[in-house]
Amino acid sequence: MSEKYKDVIIGLEVHIQLTNLKTKLFCSCSNDYRGKEPNTYVCPICMGLPGSLPVANKRAFEFATRLAIALNSNINESFWFFRKNYFYPDLPKGFQISQYNKAGGRAFGDGGEITIKLNGKKKKDLQLNRIHLEEDPARLVHKGSIATSPYTLVDYNRSGVTLIEIVSEPVMNSPEEAREYLKQLKSIVQYTGISNLDFEGSCRVDANISIKGHPRSEVKNINSFREVERALKWEIQRQKNLIKRGKDLIQETRHWDDKRRITIGLRTKEFEKDYRYFPEQDLVPIDIEKTFINKVKKELPEMPKTRSKRFKKDYGLSEFDSEILVLDKDIADFYEEGVKSQKSYQSDNYKQFCNWLKGDISRWLNFNNKSIKDTKLKPKQVRDLIKFIKEGKITGKIAKSYINEMMNGTEISEILKKTGKKRIADEAKIVSIVRDVLSENQNIVEDFKKNPKALEALIGKCMQKTKGQLDPEKTREIILNLIKK
Amino acid sequence: MKINEYMGFELIEKIENKELSIQEIIRSYYERIDETEDNLHSFVHLTKEKALKKAKKFDDDLKRGKSVGRLYGLPIAIKDLICIKNNLTTCCSKILKGYKPPYNATVIERLIEKEGAIHIGNTNMDEFAMGSSTENSCYGPTYNPWDLARVPGGSSGGSGAAIASGQAIFALGSDTGGSIRSPATYCGVVGLKPTYGRVSRYGLVAFANSLDQIGPITRCVHDSALLLEIMAGKDPLDSTSVDIKVDNYTEEIFQSIEKKVLGIPKEFFGEGIAKDVKNSVNSAIKKLESLGATTVEISIPHLEYTVPTYYLLCMSEASSNLARFDGLRYGKMHEDLSGDVFDVFSRTRGEEFGVEVRRRIILGTYTLSAGYYDMFYIKALKVRTLIKNDFQEAFKKCDSIVCPTMPNTAFKIGEFINDPLQMYLMDVLTCPVNLAGLPSLSIPCGFDNNELPIGFQIIGDYFDEKGILNIGYKLEQELKLFRKLAPVKK
Numbered sequence: 001m002s003e004k005y006k007d008v009i010i011g012l013e014v015h016i017q018l019t020n021l022k023t024k025l026f027c028s029c030s031n032d033y034r035g036k037e038p039n040t041y042v043c044p045i046c047m048g049l050p051g052s053l054p055v056a057n058k059r060a061f062e063f064a065t066r067l068a069i070a071l072n073s074n075i076n077e078s079f080w081f082f083r084k085n086y087f088y089p090d091l092p093k094g095f096q097i098s099q100y101n102k103a104g105g106r107a108f109g110d111g112g113e114i115t116i117k118l119n120g121k122k123k124k125d126l127q128l129n130r131i132h133l134e135e136d137p138a139r140l141v142h143k144g145s146i147a148t149s150p151y152t153l154v155d156y157n158r159s160g161v162t163l164i165e166i167v168s169e170p171v172m173n174s175p176e177e178a179r180e181y182l183k184q185l186k187s188i189v190q191y192t193g194i195s196n197l198d199f200e201g202s203c204r205v206d207a208n209i210s211i212k213g214h215p216r217s218e219v220k221n222i223n224s225f226r227e228v229e230r231a232l233k234w235e236i237q238r239q240k241n242l243i244k245r246g247k248d249l250i251q252e253t254r255h256w257d258d259k260r261r262i263t264i265g266l267r268t269k270e271f272e273k274d275y276r277y278f279p280e281q282d283l284v285p286i287d288i289e290k291t292f293i294n295k296v297k298k299e300l301p302e303m304p305k306t307r308s309k310r311f312k313k314d315y316g317l318s319e320f321d322s323e324i325l326v327l328d329k330d331i332a333d334f335y336e337e338g339v340k341s342q343k344s345y346q347s348d349n350y351k352q353f354c355n356w357l358k359g360d361i362s363r364w365l366n367f368n369n370k371s372i373k374d375t376k377l378k379p380k381q382v383r384d385l386i387k388f389i390k391e392g393k394i395t396g397k398i399a400k401s402y403i404n405e406m407m408n409g410t411e412i413s414e415i416l417k418k419t420g421k422k423r424i425a426d427e428a429k430i431v432s433i434v435r436d437v438l439s440e441n442q443n444i445v446e447d448f449k450k451n452p453k454a455l456e457a458l459i460g461k462c463m464q465k466t467k468g469q470l471d472p473e474k475t476r477e478i479i480l481n482l483i484k485k
Numbered sequence: 486m487k488i489n490e491y492m493g494f495e496l497i498e499k500i501e502n503k504e505l506s507i508q509e510i511i512r513s514y515y516e517r518i519d520e521t522e523d524n525l526h527s528f529v530h531l532t533k534e535k536a537l538k539k540a541k542k543f544d545d546d547l548k549r550g551k552s553v554g555r556l557y558g559l560p561i562a563i564k565d566l567i568c569i570k571n572n573l574t575t576c577c578s579k580i581l582k583g584y585k586p587p588y589n590a591t592v593i594e595r596l597i598e599k600e601g602a603i604h605i606g607n608t609n610m611d612e613f614a615m616g617s618s619t620e621n622s623c624y625g626p627t628y629n630p631w632d633l634a635r636v637p638g639g640s641s642g643g644s645g646a647a648i649a650s651g652q653a654i655f656a657l658g659s660d661t662g663g664s665i666r667s668p669a670t671y672c673g674v675v676g677l678k679p680t681y682g683r684v685s686r687y688g689l690v691a692f693a694n695s696l697d698q699i700g701p702i703t704r705c706v707h708d709s710a711l712l713l714e715i716m717a718g719k720d721p722l723d724s725t726s727v728d729i730k731v732d733n734y735t736e737e738i739f740q741s742i743e744k745k746v747l748g749i750p751k752e753f754f755g756e757g758i759a760k761d762v763k764n765s766v767n768s769a770i771k772k773l774e775s776l777g778a779t780t781v782e783i784s785i786p787h788l789e790y791t792v793p794t795y796y797l798l799c800m801s802e803a804s805s806n807l808a809r810f811d812g813l814r815y816g817k818m819h820e821d822l823s824g825d826v827f828d829v830f831s832r833t834r835g836e837e838f839g840v841e842v843r844r845r846i847i848l849g850t851y852t853l854s855a856g857y858y859d860m861f862y863i864k865a866l867k868v869r870t871l872i873k874n875d876f877q878e879a880f881k882k883c884d885s886i887v888c889p890t891m892p893n894t895a896f897k898i899g900e901f902i903n904d905p906l907q908m909y910l911m912d913v914l915t916c917p918v919n920l921a922g923l924p925s926l927s928i929p930c931g932f933d934n935n936e937l938p939i940g941f942q943i944i945g946d947y948f949d950e951k952g953i954l955n956i957g958y959k960l961e962q963e964l965k966l967f968r969k970l971a972p973v974k975k
Contacts, residue, residue, distance in 0.1 A: 092814060094807075094811065278853055
């Protein structure tokens, strides 16, 4: 841990929408509200109309069970939902149906942990406090920043969508740890198949942040995992600056303004929060039976932690490589599909396939903000790419230039035909190109005599001239030979 | 005999035999409403035009041999807190002024949409069912048809008065701590509070959701049995409704009650019960004995704690149930929009709720607050369990429990309106039943010396509506009080 974050204590409350459910938590309205006309995916129940009653969506319990198992959280086999009472325009009943772990209430699961790696090396188990189910409030829409918007619009389409809240203990000591925690959580959620966290607004984070010995602040409204690190850094700096100036911090709720990228203290009335939790008696107690838990457990896919161990063992990948590879389930699945039935594959093939995925392909996906499933890329293309390089038809450099076309599903042989780019290994041809380059770059040749590293610059010039088609090894040999002459 | 003097099941026979048309019946009830409504004020919204149109359609259907449902277009009055699609449902509160729900309560689906009762209007009640006299309505009180200077009981007072005076043949009420049985008693009619979970609450605007039940108010036990038969049973829209077989109540009522053991809870005949009430109830018990039933003394030792327990719980629940009325989505929002959203919510709720509703919300908010929750709410839940246990012990010794419904008869309008505690104490014999979740039937058993009706309460074991309707029917046939319409006199 860097000196900078000594004494920082962070706890996260992550709210994840179960986007893979078909219907909302307590009614049969569609969950798929994104991009729909406001206030059209509603019914008397999720609008909280007088007289309406909630009916629990059993599938949500199955999803929560999957996550609880994956996070190693102890599932409570019987619990009541509780009402969390407060007034807000996004809360149509004046209370949120949630779970509570006090006053006779129980969370869905108690405890649990997420393992992270710091600087890619040291492992740290981050303890969870609990996970629980609750209904999402409506969506408030502002013009620009919440602080300056002249109005608030309410869209109840989101009202009643299932949220699962994952509450960590205050065990993180830096924004980087928080980032790693969320990265692992996202991966686990993807493996359980309960949610697609790439959907906008599918996860929201409240962060509790304090400097040891000072009151904490709760930063709300961090609407994506990416924003969390940024918000934490800002808030820590704000608190430290105040301390430096000898000011007292106060315990408060702050709002992350993602437009201005600052936290702002919202003007709140001077009263202590009291949600008056008590049992929701419109629902009967929920029983999560052992046999049900076992059934869910059996159907759960291999989790990333186990999978990376197996990748290391089965494919001879390094721990580092296999951990990165399994992080995104779709990529890991792609990998397995690609290498599994290849009897001729040896450890170098496994490694190359992995490198293409975690390198150029991942970069392309990140840049284009896409999941590998959204592309037309097929495992055979990656296999061909590796094969063509091995057979000397193309160079690594040429291969890199194929990525864009590959992602559209074009076969490697097609790309080769289309671009006409292939490896030039003919010695006479290379010699003639090298000669030209040497005579055009006398200064570098001079330089080489003092500094052997200038060789790379000459290879670069040759590649530039041929758009990367020259065989790099042969080119190197020939340059050395010709210079020495 | 006039149309309005018949029982519901008799009118059904007359329609089946083509002696009466549905339109004749509906018209006759609206005539009675026209005649008496100025004096009674049982209704807060009437739906005459729609009702007459539907009656005509039903008559046409019958002529063509098409079925119109088991209830044959008979007029039903609905308490103003049961949702009817596109129909005013205001809970007799200013805050719901003009509110028309976009959906039907399950009981409306079953009685009206499926079995063809015709909705003739919404009846008056205490605002959000909070009260025992129907004086807390934003539309003003309902008057007792036996003595217009008196209250009809509450909170379903409009339904009670409408049935007693022949303004409707069927009515629905809701009962949280006695709100069906109190008006049934004071108006001299039959009122049934089913077991919690017997009838779907979907579409019933909640007052205290762990206690509320919808039930019928009718002229005779047979009619209540008929309505319950249709309304009862599991509803997928209400998780607390129970999937237990619904009996053929309209057939079971005729069974003999020989060998039935009736429990007489000594605490229900104690201090504070009017002498006339005790005498009348005791003589009714004698009648039941003459029919072959035997009696045994039982005890509900925690009765003295039921009123405070009941009020703690119902206020706590109400404070949360009524939080949704902020004026933002429906109903009435305060004109003054200055300040922030909380200012507007406070202003709306502060001015559009009546005094009794505000009192209960504030007390309920208090009892659920941090630091008081254990002391009040949790403790009340524990006492509730003790009361349940008392009844469970009692039912080891008897089939049903018989006692007075109300400790008194109808009191004067305004007599207790400024003394809420006295008013609350009148629920002492009814609210324990809600705390335990049991079914209970109230039927008239006589009159006091002011010629005001007295209520006889029959409490059954869980889901034994069959048993209490059976006893009620037999007693009613002995007493023969049910033919008499209330005079609607000053």
